[in-house]
Amino acid sequence: xxxxxxxxxxxxxxxxxxxxxxxxxxxxxxxxxxxxxxxxxxxxxxxxxxxxxxxxxxxxxxxxxxxxxxxxxxxxxxxxxxxxxxxxxxxxxxxxxx
Numbered sequence: 412x413x414x415x416x417x418x419x420x421x422x423x424x425x426x427x428x429x430x431x432x433x434x435x436x437x438x439x440x441x442x443x444x445x446x447x448x449x450x451x452x453x454x455x456x457x458x459x460x461x462x463x464x465x466x467x468x469x470x471x472x473x474x475x476x477x478x479x480x481x482x483x484x485x486x487x488x489x490x491x492x493x494x495x496x497x498x499x500x501x502x503x504x505x506x507x508x509x
Contacts, residue, residue: 478501481500
């Protein structure tokens with residue numbers, strides 16, 4: 412096998428080397444396109460399934476934080492105005508649909 416390679420002309424060796432390199436690059440390119448298609452499908456699944464639930468969880472967390480802050484404001488209020496405004500906010504949040 413080695414003697415066959417040694418007997419080839421340099422031009423033919425370079426053609427073979429370039430051919431192998433091009434074939435390898437085409438294979439890598441094809442695999443890349445295939446994997447990019449799979450990644451696009453996964454991204455689409457994430458954007459349609461997971462992101463809405465993340466937004467909902469963030470909104471719930473924000474609402475809960477606001478309710479806790481107003482509860483604290485109501486319980487530690489020094490003046491009647493602060494108590495009234497905190498109580499109004501809590502009543503408004505209680506009446507919102509879930």
